[in-house]
Amino acid sequence: MAPQSHNTQTDSFPAPRFGVNYTPSVGWFHHWLDFNIDDVKKDLDSIVEVGADHIRIFALWPLVQPNRTLIRPQALTDIRSVVDAAAERNLDVSVDGLQGHLSSFDFLPSWVSTWHKANLFTDDRVLSGQAEYLTKLAGALDDRPNFLGMSLGNEFSQFASSAHPDVSALSIDEAEHWLRTVLTACETGAPGREHQHSEYDAAWFDNNHSFTPALAARVGSMTTVHSWVFNGTAQKYGGTSEQSARLAEYLIELSRGWAVDPARPVWLQEVGAPAPFIESDQAARFTEEAINHALDCDNLWGVTWWCSHDVSTALADFPSLEYSLGLLDNARSIKPQGQAFARAAATARDSYTRPAPRSTALVLDVGDEATAPNRSVCAPGGEFFNAWMTLAMEGERPAVVLTSQSHDSDILETRGIKTLVLPSEVQRSSTETTVLP
Amino acid sequence: MAPQSHNTQTDSFPAPRFGVNYTPSVGWFHHWLDFNIDDVKKDLDSIVEVGADHIRIFALWPLVQPNRTLIRPQALTDIRSVVDAAAERNLDVSVDGLQGHLSSFDFLPSWVSTWHKANLFTDDRVLSGQAEYLTKLAGALDDRPNFLGMSLGNEFSQFASSAHPDVSALSIDEAEHWLRTVLTACETGAPGREHQHSEYDAAWFDNNHSFTPALAARVGSMTTVHSWVFNGTAQKYGGTSEQSARLAEYLIELSRGWAVDPARPVWLQEVGAPAPFIESDQAARFTEEAINHALDCDNLWGVTWWCSHDVSTALADFPSLEYSLGLLDNARSIKPQGQAFARAAATARDSYTRPAPRSTALVLDVGDEATAPNRSVCAPGGEFFNAWMTLAMEGERPAVVLTSQSHDSDILETRGIKTLVLPSEVQRSSTETTVLP
Numbered sequence: 001m002a003p004q005s006h007n008t009q010t011d012s013f014p015a016p017r018f019g020v021n022y023t024p025s026v027g028w029f030h031h032w033l034d035f036n037i038d039d040v041k042k043d044l045d046s047i048v049e050v051g052a053d054h055i056r057i058f059a060l061w062p063l064v065q066p067n068r069t070l071i072r073p074q075a076l077t078d079i080r081s082v083v084d085a086a087a088e089r090n091l092d093v094s095v096d097g098l099q100g101h102l103s104s105f106d107f108l109p110s111w112v113s114t115w116h117k118a119n120l121f122t123d124d125r126v127l128s129g130q131a132e133y134l135t136k137l138a139g140a141l142d143d144r145p146n147f148l149g150m151s152l153g154n155e156f157s158q159f160a161s162s163a164h165p166d167v168s169a170l171s172i173d174e175a176e177h178w179l180r181t182v183l184t185a186c187e188t189g190a191p192g193r194e195h196q197h198s199e200y201d202a203a204w205f206d207n208n209h210s211f212t213p214a215l216a217a218r219v220g221s222m223t224t225v226h227s228w229v230f231n232g233t234a235q236k237y238g239g240t241s242e243q244s245a246r247l248a249e250y251l252i253e254l255s256r257g258w259a260v261d262p263a264r265p266v267w268l269q270e271v272g273a274p275a276p277f278i279e280s281d282q283a284a285r286f287t288e289e290a291i292n293h294a295l296d297c298d299n300l301w302g303v304t305w306w307c308s309h310d311v312s313t314a315l316a317d318f319p320s321l322e323y324s325l326g327l328l329d330n331a332r333s334i335k336p337q338g339q340a341f342a343r344a345a346a347t348a349r350d351s352y353t354r355p356a357p358r359s360t361a362l363v364l365d366v367g368d369e370a371t372a373p374n375r376s377v378c379a380p381g382g383e384f385f386n387a388w389m390t391l392a393m394e395g396e397r398p399a400v401v402l403t404s405q406s407h408d409s410d411i412l413e414t415r416g417i418k419t420l421v422l423p424s425e426v427q428r429s430s431t432e433t434t435v436l437p
Numbered sequence: 438m439a440p441q442s443h444n445t446q447t448d449s450f451p452a453p454r455f456g457v458n459y460t461p462s463v464g465w466f467h468h469w470l471d472f473n474i475d476d477v478k479k480d481l482d483s484i485v486e487v488g489a490d491h492i493r494i495f496a497l498w499p500l501v502q503p504n505r506t507l508i509r510p511q512a513l514t515d516i517r518s519v520v521d522a523a524a525e526r527n528l529d530v531s532v533d534g535l536q537g538h539l540s541s542f543d544f545l546p547s548w549v550s551t552w553h554k555a556n557l558f559t560d561d562r563v564l565s566g567q568a569e570y571l572t573k574l575a576g577a578l579d580d581r582p583n584f585l586g587m588s589l590g591n592e593f594s595q596f597a598s599s600a601h602p603d604v605s606a607l608s609i610d611e612a613e614h615w616l617r618t619v620l621t622a623c624e625t626g627a628p629g630r631e632h633q634h635s636e637y638d639a640a641w642f643d644n645n646h647s648f649t650p651a652l653a654a655r656v657g658s659m660t661t662v663h664s665w666v667f668n669g670t671a672q673k674y675g676g677t678s679e680q681s682a683r684l685a686e687y688l689i690e691l692s693r694g695w696a697v698d699p700a701r702p703v704w705l706q707e708v709g710a711p712a713p714f715i716e717s718d719q720a721a722r723f724t725e726e727a728i729n730h731a732l733d734c735d736n737l738w739g740v741t742w743w744c745s746h747d748v749s750t751a752l753a754d755f756p757s758l759e760y761s762l763g764l765l766d767n768a769r770s771i772k773p774q775g776q777a778f779a780r781a782a783a784t785a786r787d788s789y790t791r792p793a794p795r796s797t798a799l800v801l802d803v804g805d806e807a808t809a810p811n812r813s814v815c816a817p818g819g820e821f822f823n824a825w826m827t828l829a830m831e832g833e834r835p836a837v838v839l840t841s842q843s844h845d846s847d848i849l850e851t852r853g854i855k856t857l858v859l860p861s862e863v864q865r866s867s868t869e870t871t872v873l874p
Contacts, residue, residue: 027507028504030503030504030507030509033470033500033503033509033511033512034509034511062499063470066467066470067465067467067752067753067754068753068754069751069752069753070464070467070751070752072467072470072471074470074471075470104552104553105547105548105552105553106547106550106551106552107547108550108551110542110543110544111542111753111754113543113545113550114543114545114601114602114603115541115542115543115602116541116542116754117602125754129753164551165551165552165554166551166603314506314507315504315506315507316504316505316506316548316566317504317505317548317553317562
C-alpha cells in the first residue's frame with residue numbers, strides 16, 4: 001500500500017497550528033490581580049520567538065465572577081487586552097473559561113464552596129451562573145478577529161473524579177447535559193467560534209469516570225487531548241521510552257477512534273516535558289520526538305505546548321515538575337525545548353506534508369460505547385495500550401477503530417483503513433521497557 | 438447600695454468608642470478586585486455621618502496572599518490607602534486579617550484548599566504562611582497613627598466547628614497555640630497595637646468547641662464579642678424581647694466572668710439588627726436599646742455595629758438578612774437605625790457616665806475552666822442564660838463570676854461584687870417570653 005500524501009502545496013491542507021499555554025512569567029495566573037499589560041506584552045514577545053501562532057489563556061473563575069451575579073467588567077477588559085496584545089503579534093487566542101484547576105491548584109468562587117457548596121455540574125444555581133459567566137466572557141471577545149473560541153474548562157472534569165477531595169458526583173447523562181449547556185453558553189456569546197471542552201486522562205482511562213471517551217470525541221467543535229507522561233507512561237516505561245514519546249500520538253489516535261466524524265479535528269491542547277520523568281537534558285529531544293509523532297496524525301488541528309514560561313521558584317507549593325515546564329525560563333529566555341519547539345513549528349509551516357492515512361487499525365472493544373466500562377485497557381500498561389505501542393514501534397502507524405465501526409466498510413474506506421488487528425493478535429513486544437539509545 | 442458613678446468629667450474615664458464594620462457599598466468585599474479609593478472615600482464620608490470614630494475593615498485573605506509566598510504589595514498599598522482615607526476623616530481602623538468567613542461566604546486561598554487542603558490551624562506550612570502574611574500586613578500599617586491593630590480573624594474559629602462542611606479538627610491546646618502564634622505574628626509586624634482574636638458564639642455556648650471561653654477572655658489585648666440575636670435568642674424569645682435587646686450586654690458580662698483581669702476591656706465588635714428577627718420598623722429601637730444596655734457594662738472598649746452599608750441586592754446568594762444590616766443603605770443614605778446609632782454615639786461622647794459596678798453576680802459553673810464542658814447552659818434557652826436574663830429584667834444588673842473566683846474576696850472586691858446568686862436560686866421569670874410593649 002502506498003497511500004497518497006497530501007502536501008500543503010498541492011491541496012492546501014492546512015499545517016497544524018503551533019502554540020503555547022500561556023503561563024505569565026510574573027505572578028503566574030495570579031497576575032490577573034496585578035494586571036500589567038506591559039509584562040504580558042514582554043511575555044508574548046518571547047512567545048513569538050518560539051514560533052507560536054496562538055496561545056491558550058486562562059481566566060481565573062473566582063476573580064472574574066467572585067459573586068454569581070458579579071461578572072467584573074474590568075476582568076473582561078483585562079482579558080480583552082491580552083487578546084489584543086496577542087493580535088498585535090499575530091497570535092490567535094483560545095480562552096479557557098472555567099478555572100477550575102491549574103497545576104494542582106483549584107480555583108473556585110466562594111459561592112460554590114463550603115457553606116455554599118453545590119454540585120459543580122448539576123446544581124441549577126451553579127449551572128446558570130456558569131452559563132451566564134461563559135456567555136459574557138465569550139461575548140466580550142466576539143468582535144476580536146483573533147479570538148479562536150473557548151475551551152471548557154481546564155480539566156474541570158477532575159471535580160467529577162472520585163479521587164478529588166471534594167468530588168461532585170454525576171452521571172454520564174448529567175455530564176453530557178453540563179457539557180452541552182456550557183458549550184451552548186459560549187456559542188450564545190460568540191457564535192461560530194471553536195468552542196471545546198477539555199478533560200484529563202480519566203476520560204480515556206477511568207472505567208467509572210462520567211466524562212466518557214464518547215463525550216470527549218463527539219461533543220464540541222473538536223476533540224482536545226492532554227498528554228502527560230506522568231500518567232503512568234513514564235513510570236512504567238521510562239521518560240525516554242518510545243511509549244513516552246508516542247503518548248500524544250496514541251491519545252490523538254485513540255480519540256479519533258471514538259469520533260463519529262472521521263474528519264473531526266483533534267487538538268493536542270496540552271503536552272509537556274515534566275521533570276524528573278523527562279530529565280532536563282532530554283527535554284529538547286522529547287519535545288522534538290513527541291511533536292513529530294503527533295504530526296504523523298491526520299486532521300491534527302494543532303499542538304499547544306504546556307507551557308510558555310517556567311513558574312517562578314519564588315512561588316510556593318507547586319509540584320516540583322511545574323517549575324520547569326516552560327519553553328522559556330522565568331526570565332523569558334528560550335530553553336533547549338523552546339528551540340526544539342521553534343524548529344518543529346518552522347519546519348511544519350515551511351514544509352508540512354499531510355500524513356498518509358493509517359491503513360492498519362487496532363480494534364478497540366471496551367464494552368458499551370456510551371459508558372466505556374472497560375476503558376482502563378487503554379491506560380498505560382493496559383492490554384490495548386501495549387498492543388498499540390507494539391504496533392507503532394514496529395512501524396505500523398496504527399489507527400484505532402471501535403468494534404462497532406469495524407464492520408462499516410464506508411467508515412473504513414473513508415479513513416483509509418485496510419487492515420484490522422485485534423489486541424490479542426499483537427505479540428507483546430520485547431521493546432515494552434526498551435529505552436531509546 | 439448606691440454605687441458611685443464615674444463621670445468622664447470627673448475622672449476622665451474614656452467613653453466607649455463607636456464604630457462600624459465597613460462593608461463597601463460598591464462590590465461588597467469584592468471591591469478589592471476593583472479597588473477605587475473614591476468609592477471608599479464616599480463610603481467613609483457617610484460613615485462619619487453616623488457618628489463613627491473607627492471602622493473595622495476586612496482584607497480578603499486569598500486576594501492578599503493568593504500563593505503562600507506571594508503577599509501582594511499592591512494589596513497592602515490598597516489597604517494602607519483605606520487606612521489613610523480613614524485618617525483624613527478622624528477614623529481609626531482595626532484590620533481583620535484572616536478572611537476567612539464573611540456573611541456566609543468563606544474565602545480561602547487555593548494553597549490551603551482541595552488538593553492542597555491542610556488543617557487551617559495546626560499544619561506547619563499553613564501556620565507559617567498565615568504568620569508571614571499577618572506580620573507583613575500588620576507591618577505595612579505599623580507607621581499609621583490611626584491603625585488600632587489586627588483582629589484575627591473574622592470568626593475564623595468556625596473552621597474548627599463540627600458544623601463546618603470542611604472542618605479542621607483541633608484540640609484546645611492546638612487552638613491556643615494557633616492563637617498565640619498568629620497574635621505574635623501581628624505583634625511582630627506592629628508592636629504595641631491592640632491585636633485580638635474574634636470568635637463566634639460557639640466559643641461561649643458549644644461544649645465541644647476548641648476555642649473556649651477561657652481562650653476568648655484571656656488571650657489577646659482584649660476580649661471581643663459578636664452578638665447576633667439569630668443565635669437562638671430571637672427565635673426563642675422574639676426579636677423585640679428584652680432578651681434580644683440584652684444579648685450583647687449578656688455576652689459582655691459573660692465574657693468578663695471568664696477574664697482573669699477584672700479591668701480587661703471588652704469590645705462589642707459585632708452587633709446588628711438582622712431582619713426578619715428584628716423587623717425593619719423595629720431596627721432603630723433595637724439599636725438604641727442594645728447599645729444602651731451594652732453601655733451599662735464597665736470597661737467596654739467600644740461598640741462596632743455590623744454593618745456600615747447594606748449589601749447591594751444586585752449581588753446574589755447572601756442569606757436574606759445580610760442585605761439590610763447597614764446603618765446606611767446601599768446608596769449611602771442614613772437609615773433609622775443609623776440615626777439611632779448616631780444619637781447614641783453623640784450622647785456617649787457628650788455625657789458618658791461610667792456605669793456603676795455590678796454588685797450582684799450570677800455564679801457560673803460549667804465544669805473544668807480550661808475545657809468548659811457544660812458551657813451550653815449559657816446558650817439562649819440554657820439555665821444560666823435564663824437566670825441571668827431574669828435577674829436583668831428584674832433590674833438587678835447582674836455580673837457573672839466563675840465558681841472558681843466566687844470565693845476570692847480580692848476579686849469580688851475589685852469588681853464591686855457584693856451578692857452572689859446561683860442560677861438555681863433564680864425564679865424562672867414569667868417574663869421569659871414577654872414581648873416589650
